[in-house]
Amino acid sequence: MKKFPVDLSLQQIAEIANGELILSHECSCNAVASLEEADEHSVAFFQDPKLENVFQSSRAGVIIISKKNDIQSLPQRNYILCEMPYVSFLRIIAFFQRQIHKPVKGKDIHPTAIIHENVTLPDNIRISANVVVHQNVNIGDRTVLDENVVINKDVKVGKNCHFYPNVIVYNDVIIGNDVNLHAGVVVGSDGFGYLWDGGKHQKIPQVGGVIIEDDVEIGANVTIDRGALGDTIIRKGAKIDNLVQIAHNVDVGEYTILCSQVGIAGSSKIGKNCILAGQVGVADHVKVGKNVKIGAQSGVPNDIPDNKIVLGYPAMDVGLQRKILVSLKELPEIRKFIHRLKKKDTHDSSE
Template structure:
């Protein structure tokens, strides 16, 4: 595919390189090839070679352009102004074909899909090696692959895809257009909303870690609730969400949860949260809307996190966070206060030297 064809398809502006290449003395076919190279693949920036188009999605990375071997690069629209102001040779000494886009990330994704089309949706139908209980209700255009187990009174909406070895226990409900990847287990009475994605190894509805120890032994507490995922929730591989004791553990609409996240029983997770890998949320905790927990954040049990809170990686949260903002450290503290603490800690060696010198001075004075 010629670069000019690709640019016309995407609809972005291209860099004017005719003068640049004519100054090198190129003419004819050689000039045409430089101005309109053949594009055969779309790859990440570090992998780009001749014939590749790649993505440079930030002006901060513009200096990397000079070292690229790509035949073409897609850039954000504001890069066009900067290149015009500073001169093409400063940032693009190799004269790489450039495509400027208002949405470079999305446009590059379209180009990648063109050269490497995604695997099509599997055909609808029930595999002969799947088990589907006779009381289950199956919607239209559902795909049930080999070794799937669908228990009694399960309800599956339209266009759902169940990959191999998915297990849906009694009374489970799966909303329209949801996808469950291999080895997902959904315990009895749990509910998955529409357009949800559950990656391999997800477990919904296992017993909560709650015990009555009053007798001197750890006796499992009642586990009579369920897990409810609202619409458009995504769960990463091997994430687990425990069922409520009497009610529901809930995950709010649009929340996205990374791999290896654990959410305890009775938790109420708000809408549009982002929970990164290895986050752990102990039982009966609540988050508001648009909360972000970076990797390895730990939330204690029975606490509440306000909406629009961002918690930095490896932070430990022992109590409520009632104000929107960014929090770091253990115990998690507002970022401004934590920055002051970081500065103070870095200065401790100097303070120690000063104190030591003062102590030695006092000792010498006392001897006299």
């Protein structure tokens, strides 16, 4: 349960949820919670039939449910009928959060921050302690830089961005609007490029940049390398989980999701609206089409066409991979059977 220092009427909640209020009794709510944890001042939602018993016994002040439910068959209580209960529940959480977050108004700059004189700051910005901003940086309106953020020279940051503590942005990076970089993110570090000259590994200069488009969220301790010549690109609406490594010149498509510990090698292209589950590894110069789903811990050494669901190493069609996995369980018996056949063949030959 999460409580907030603001009370909302049921009518207000229904309006935020874009739903229809079915009123049993008047109350106000100042919290969001699961069905199990909810009290009489909490908003909860019900969508999963597996939670039917919990739903029946919930003490929530109001429960968001699907319009498809038959109200007459449900316990008498406050409901809000919505097309998509979980989506409406998220709207309510977001509304509560907006009420407690301090709005970014004016230039709120901590005295320990170091800002180069050749930096363009907006009228509304919050810069916390020990932030360092180098020369020729342009930052958009209502952006927040938390403690110990470092932004190197020749960087452009859009509006409504939030860089959490210890984010490092190297030079020659372009970041769009509404971008969140969580703690420890590093953007624009050198790509991993070396050439064996017969005696040692010679470093290949990494002189490209990074472009992060609008509405991107990047989890804690993600590293995004700069391009070797061109740019590494994270396109609009992409969401990246914690501990992801994105190598030089990778192109991550619009609205694609990269789950924790995904690693993408250099110059690979991930299409629009893909999902790469945890610990997926993508080899260099691979092209993954749009609407592709790749199962956890899969290895991708080759291109994948559009609209595929793949799994395993090497990643292949999920149906085929499941058959292979089922077959693996039978290998011990198959081995015994083959061994018996060999013994029988040897015995027959000796006769």
